[in-house]
Amino acid sequence: AQSVTQPDIHITVSEGASLELRCNYSYGATPYLFWYVQSPGQGLQLLLKYFSGDTLVQGIKGFEAEFKRSQSSFNLRKPSVHWSDAAEYFCAVGATGGSYIPTFGRGTSLIVHP
């Protein structure tokens, strides 16, 4: 079965600074990978997803993520954080040959200082 680890519970950055949120997965083949964002009082919204092809994926709101097979990672990045990016971020992995329900990580809470 697949699993996903988000090693950082909280990340604090200053507005305008760059951001990288870490995600590591465990799966025997190339998985489907997702990043979702949850703003306070809201449900989860898809930021981006990787299925195959180009390992650098562009998403909404200026986010991107890079799939690195050798590191089993799918880290989320943004070059300049805005105060409105403060939210909970979830990485998820879907198995291409098994259970069709993606597995979610515990989430990383992003705090943005003015």
Place this chain on the structure above:
Amino acid sequence: ETGVTQTPRHLVMGMTNKKSLKCEQHLGHNAMYWYKQSAKKPLELMFVYNFKEQTENNSVPSRFSPECPNSSHLFLHLHTLQPEDSALYLCASSPTSGGAADTQYFGPGTRLTVL
């Protein structure tokens, strides 16, 4: 109304009450899901419905009873809950009959407090 809606947004109930959570999706999707979100824990998948048929029950206690009368509506009936059931309950839908590549569309959730 668009997307996935959930009602009520907040619910406080006693351990002996019976209540229901409602989810409606306006996206024409065929799969619907219930998740439980507790503080600092991974999202817990509870139930999955594809074309109104339940395809997954993730060992959920019988005090939670789902109902899916059609592909657009999903209910979660609650009875004799425990305080540890207090959480945010999220409903989601996806386009096809479930697939690892599917994007899930989430509602805003119902914040449940069991006293």
